Amino acid sequence: MNTPTSSPSPSSSYEAKFRVWRGDTDGGELTDFAVEVNEGEVVLDIIHRIQATAAPDLAVRWNCKAGKCGSCSAEINGRPRLLCMTRMSVFPRDETVTVTPLRAFPVIRDLVTDVSFNYAKAREIPAFVPPPGVAAGAYRMRQIDVERSQEFRKCIECFLCQDTCHVVRDHEENKPAFAGPRFLMRVAELDMHPLDAAGESGIDRARSAQDEHGLGYCNITKCCTEVCPEGIRITDNALIPLKERAVDRKYDPLVWLGNKIGRRRE
Template identity: 85%
Template sequence: MSAETHAGEGAGTHIRPAAEDAAGTAPGTGTPGAVAGGAPDATSTSYIAHFRVWRGDIDGGGLTDFEVEVHEGEVVLDIVHRLQATQAPDLAVRWNCKAGKCGSCSAEINGRPRLLCMTRMSVFERTETITITPLRAFPIVRDLVTNVSYNYAKAREVPAFVPPQDLGPGEYRMQQEDVERPQEFRKCIECFLCQDTCHVVRDHEENKQAFAGPRFLMRVAELDMHPLDAAEETGLDRKTTAQDEHGLGYCNITKCCTDVCPEHIKITDNALIPLKERAADRKYDPIVWLGNKIRRRS
């Protein structure tokens, strides 16, 4: 995720050309596509929308109302940029690619964690008030920008892939089905929407120290199912560490992380539940326990 905070440059009043005003607005309203009385015209390609955007910093803040022009085909990030250009030049928002691949522009829209650049204005009613707030699970920096360093700290706690000692570079061989199984998790763009919506950290700040969150438990699961990962040969049991060090037991599989993932990764079904099953087998299955004992003696 980009660490930069961008604010729009320049301020002023957006003035619509006279020809556009005459052709595209109702008399006296100044609103594109409005009919008499100021109501939006559903057949028009542009209209005025009502936005509420959180403004403030770590010391406090609140929602500020804006009336802003919306054109056909735009996404919420377009509107935020228009607000920066015309009404709020100091509005802070983090963004980068505007293509749904960098994960930078994460925020909450009407209370739901989303990417600003992938949320089309067409999914909202034209009369609807659209509220944009920063990610709730992380500390505020300013306006829509949050401090997500918690996630980077958790990433560093996950031991990296351990290459097999008997194979050199270029000698790795895997079955296609073994490639496809963890490949789904490689689509993660680290937008941290799953981390934000997970109620284990969202509603319980005290859990952050012991809980890695769905994004990094998914990383542990990916490494654990990797057929070439030689972690166990070095004494690292990823199943045990998932439970004891990364807080796998805190997850109660509500699937809220899967629900908000912009890459449609089945985090719960394909990563967390199988990891829970393998961790439980390792710890409580008597046959597995006996096999581990025999293996240690040999």
């Protein structure tokens, strides 16, 4: 009896066309590469293969290759993504994959950008203020009290949200006055924290978000949420509630009257 034989499966490897930005602070250009792609690989694998076979001096920042360090942020076909979490299988085999550095930040070399802007903004956010009379290590919170802000702790600081936010992406002049979605989210997280005693120490987090960190620049297009690799609902769960609290404080007639009375007494 003849046993039927299955037809051979097509090769899982293929040759892809890549365009990678090469250059430094003085300028650069897109360079074309033809590179082998194997089943299951991600864009970072291909960048490493280009380094190994065609461009050993290609600069790229990466660390964990597991989507948890946020180091390998770049733009793939114009969309901010993590190189290590973008599978080649999402692109048609005949599509040219273009990899460029984050557009909102200055280029150092090739795919590496200077993201020090973000660390400067982080230092501007007042830290958690411990509650008075409670010793370190003695803080107690119920799960229900931290559920709203716990989501924000998943942030890996890849700065993709900062890069895609058009307030800084398209308007360099806004950077001095605007902290960006990642750090406005940090303000919101602290403002929601059940033990943060910032108010007792004279810090109004909602007001400072509006007056000092540029919350008013955000027009809630949700582009930051769309690129977050951790799925954090930055706009809906952090920025919009923070805007609501800032507006309540600024326009609440009772607050306005209290401020007026307080000034008269002084």
